[in-house]
Amino acid sequence: MRYVGDGFAIALRRWPTLVPLTGMIAVACVVLSLILSNALVEVAGLRGARLLHERRAVAFSAYYQHGAASRVGDDTVRYLAEMIDRRAAYTAVLGDMLGPGELDFPAWPEAIVLFGDAVSDLFPELQPGEPTPLPFALRGARFAGQNADALNLAGERVPIVGTLPPGATFFDMGRGVISLDHRIVIRAPVRMLPLLAPIARQEALLRAVMFAPAGEVVNAYVSGCAQGGLFLVPFPAIEYLQRHRESLPFYAMHGGAMLSLVALAFAALMASARSAMRQELGTLRVRETVGAKGLQVGLRIGGFLAAVVLVPVAFLSLFALASAQVVPGTPGAQGVPWVFSALLLACLCMWFALMRDARLQGQVGRSA
Amino acid sequence: MLRNQRLRMNLRLAFGGFFIGILTASLVWSFQGVRESREQAALGMPGGVTVLYTFEGPWVIAAADAAAAREELKTYVRERSLALVISSTGDGRPEILVHDPHGLVSWFPRVAPEDLNSAVSEVYLLKGTYSERRWSESAATPLLPSGVVVAGVISIPPDAGLLLDRVQYARRVGREPLPPGRYAVNTTDETQVRHVLSLLRRMGLAIAGRFEAPPPTVGNVILEGSVAFALVVLLSGHGCIALYWSLYLRERAGEFGAGGRRARLRGLVREYLVGGLPGLAAGAVLGVFLAGLMVAVVGRAPLSAGNLQMLAGVAVAAVISVMATWSTTLYVGSAPGAAGR
Numbered sequence: 126m127r128y129v130g131d132g133f134a135i136a137l138r139r140w141p142t143l144v145p146l147t148g149m150i151a152v153a154c155v156v157l158s159l160i161l162s163n164a165l166v167e168v169a170g171l172r173g174a175r176l177l178h179e180r181r182a183v184a185f186s187a188y189y190q191h192g193a194a195s196r197v198g199d200d201t202v203r204y205l206a207e208m209i210d211r212r213a214a215y216t217a218v219l220g221d222m223l224g225p226g227e228l229d230f231p232a233w234p235e236a237i238v239l240f241g242d243a244v245s246d247l248f249p250e251l252q253p254g255e256p257t258p259l260p261f262a263l264r265g266a267r268f269a270g271q272n273a274d275a276l277n278l279a280g281e282r283v284p285i286v287g288t289l290p291p292g293a294t295f296f297d298m299g300r301g302v303i304s305l306d307h308r309i310v311i312r313a314p315v316r317m318l319p320l321l322a323p324i325a326r327q328e329a330l331l332r333a334v335m336f337a338p339a340g341e342v343v344n345a346y347v348s349g350c351a352q353g354g355l356f357l358v359p360f361p362a363i364e365y366l367q368r369h370r371e372s373l374p375f376y377a378m379h380g381g382a383m384l385s386l387v388a389l390a391f392a393a394l395m396a397s398a399r400s401a402m403r404q405e406l407g408t409l410r411v412r413e414t415v416g417a418k419g420l421q422v423g424l425r426i427g428g429f430l431a432a433v434v435l436v437p438v439a440f441l442s443l444f445a446l447a448s449a450q451v452v453p454g455t456p457g458a459q460g461v462p463w464v465f466s467a468l469l470l471a472c473l474c475m476w477f478a479l480m481r482d483a484r485l486q487g488q489v490g491r492s493a
Numbered sequence: 494m495l496r497n498q499r500l501r502m503n504l505r506l507a508f509g510g511f512f513i514g515i516l517t518a519s520l521v522w523s524f525q526g527v528r529e530s531r532e533q534a535a536l537g538m539p540g541g542v543t544v545l546y547t548f549e550g551p552w553v554i555a556a557a558d559a560a561a562a563r564e565e566l567k568t569y570v571r572e573r574s575l576a577l578v579i580s581s582t583g584d585g586r587p588e589i590l591v592h593d594p595h596g597l598v599s600w601f602p603r604v605a606p607e608d609l610n611s612a613v614s615e616v617y618l619l620k621g622t623y624s625e626r627r628w629s630e631s632a633a634t635p636l637l638p639s640g641v642v643v644a645g646v647i648s649i650p651p652d653a654g655l656l657l658d659r660v661q662y663a664r665r666v667g668r669e670p671l672p673p674g675r676y677a678v679n680t681t682d683e684t685q686v687r688h689v690l691s692l693l694r695r696m697g698l699a700i701a702g703r704f705e706a707p708p709p710t711v712g713n714v715i716l717e718g719s720v721a722f723a724l725v726v727l728l729s730g731h732g733c734i735a736l737y738w739s740l741y742l743r744e745r746a747g748e749f750g751a752g753g754r755r756a757r758l759r760g761l762v763r764e765y766l767v768g769g770l771p772g773l774a775a776g777a778v779l780g781v782f783l784a785g786l787m788v789a790v791v792g793r794a795p796l797s798a799g800n801l802q803m804l805a806g807v808a809v810a811a812v813i814s815v816m817a818t819w820s821t822t823l824y825v826g827s828a829p830g831a832a833g834r
Contacts, residue, residue, distance in 0.1 A: 142736070145732075146733070146736075149729050149733065153726075186587075186658065186659040187583065188581055188583055188584070188585060188586055188587045188636075189583065189584065189585075190584075190585065344627065344633070344635075347623075347635050347636070348633070348635040351635040351636055352635075356586055356587055356636050358587055358622075358623055358636065358659040358661060359623055360623075360659065370792065370793060371792065373791045373792060374788040374791050374792035375526070376791075377787050377788060377791040377792075378518075378519050378522050378523075378784065378787070378788055379519065381515050381519065381784060381787060382515060382516055382519035382723065382726055383726075385512035385513075385515040385516050385519075385730065385780075386512075386516065386726050386729060386730050386733070388512050389509070389512050389513075389730045389733035389734050389737070390729075390733045392508065392509075392733065392734070392737045393733040393734070393736040393737040393740075396736070396737045396740035396741065397736070397740060399740075400740055400743070
């Protein structure tokens with residue numbers, strides 16, 4: 126332990142150089158993990174959209190009359206229900222669209238209601254192990270311990286048949302990737318669609334996704350909804366892909382810039398560590414003659430590097446904690462473990478390089 | 494200097510130049526991005542633009558009061574030679590409302606002054622939208638209000654199209670109540686914006702957010718957060734590389750020892766600056782072009798001649814800046830007394 130402390134002291138004595146460098150590495154690492162997290166979410170969204178594009182899916186962008194909920198006729202709701210029955214479409218009620226009387230569940234998490242068997246093909250995680258009759262519910266991974274076995278939706282009892290794997294997601298072309306860890310997923314039969322309150326019904330209409338629909342089908346649906354005051358603009362999945370692909374260069378460029386800064390800061394750090402070790406080598410060598418072993422030199426270098434990465438690691442952990450608290454349930458600090466591992470790997474490389482350096486110098490010193 | 498040593502020095506210089514090249518490219522790229530987003534926000538209006546995001550306020554406003562405020566707003570915009578573009582953000586129909594008495598909005602058909610206060614029944618479909626396709630196929634327009642006439646098809650600038658999401662048509666502001674949404678007015682003057690805000694409140698609209706896009710000149714784009722951050726990152730990069738190089742020079746400090754200052758400087762310039770030029774230039778140019786290539790590959794957009802020209806410009810800037818840093822490091826490192834530190 127004493128040797129590690131020695132390494133710490135070597136680093137602390139050089140704080141005017143090391144603090145700015147580790148500060149830079151810290152900031153760059155936090156920004157990098159932020160960029161990486163967002164890029165990972167974006168890529169997951171693109172993957173979801175590609176899956177829908179392969180089925181030539183069409184989704185809708187919604188414009189509502191402000192104030193009141195739309196009043197779309199029952200025939201349009203039935204039109205969608207028939208398509209869902211034929212597996213030519215599916216739909217979802219996302220977010221807090223269910224009224225207080227509609228859903229009762231002890232913990233009251235955000236619920237997602239999904240209509241359509243096509244969901245099982247697109248999101249295999251949302252299918253319980255054995256075939257289960259609809260309706261049923263799956264709780265998010267964060268509610269794994271909860272022992273409630275059923276909930277009520279629109280007056281109907283829905284058994285909770287299982288727990289989703291951690292990290293399960295749903296993808297919607299309007300809302301993007303939705304983490305299901307903090308949510309409860311209800312798979313409901315189409316016959317329950319008309320039973321929903323107007324707001325939830327409107328949500329089900331506008332989240333509809335149709336597979337390779339004929340032009341007339343889309344037109345009839347759009348006209349039916351528009352008559353009820355819900356203006357839906359259809360768009361194919363390829364449009365989502367095109368728009369969101371444009372954000373990838375942003376992540377690439379900024380990620381590249383942060384990596385460059387980290388590389389430069391590490392180079393400067395490595396150079397100052399070398400010069401620090403060289404200056405301290407006198408003391409180290411004296412100790413070596415009185416019995417200091419390679420291991421002890423290694424521990425000192427380890428202590429030095431630990432002091433150097435302490436700041437970045439603290440920053441990263443704070444960032445991970447903060448993002449977990451601010452936005453529970455959204456994919457937040459996914460990038461942190463990656464950046465963290467890369468940082469440790471870089472330190473390991475530096476440790477080996479410095480050890481080799483010390484050994485070489487030790488030999489030079491002895492032969493001189 | 495030995496050949497081997499020169500090669501090693503050039504490798505170190507190329508290492509620094511490479512990453513500084515990437516950072517320089519990223520700064521220029523952020524700068525371009527901000528400029529483009531400013532131009533997008535302007536929706537084809539000249540000068541700086543203020544964007545106000547509004548929603549229906551919780552207070553109750555009598556229809557007559559709201560109408561009076563609306564007419565006042567229209568008059569104000571006309572008198573100050575401004576233009577107002579209102580686009581839906583999900584509330585109301587997928588439409589854009591334009592009040593442009595002086596013909597400032599390039600893509601919107603100019604209106605005769607006597608028509609400005611008439612009731613509006615004409616709409617212009619936006620090219621490439623669902624409604625335009627459906628109208629040209631079957632004259633059906635389910636997303637348009639009943640009783641309007643399609644007066645034609647117009648194109649909006651492609652950048653603005655992305656911002657406007659899936660808006661289907663544009664029309665003039667008439668005598669109907671104005672919906673909540675995105676209000677863009679081409680002024681950044683605080684008094685004018687405040688006056689517009691008070692009129693919007695009197696119309697029953699609450700403000701959800703405000704975004705200012707001053708004209709994209711070099712001076713005010715640099716102040717934008719992302720560009721300022723990229724600049725700080727670039728400067729930090731220069732700081733790191735200067736430290737890295739100066740520690741390398743300290744190892745070789747003995748070499749600058751002999752001779753008078755003038756002779757020493759001359760030797761330094763020849764040995765280190767000219768001798769290091771290949772490494773610096775190759776590194777910086779490689780960094781800039783690699784960054785450009787990465788953006789092109791990730792964005793699946795081939796590099797155009799314009800892109801290449803810009804990259805070349807950025808590469809020159811990067812080479813000059815790393816040379817400046819290297820010369821400064823050399824100068825400071827060779828100063829009398831530096832070797833002993």
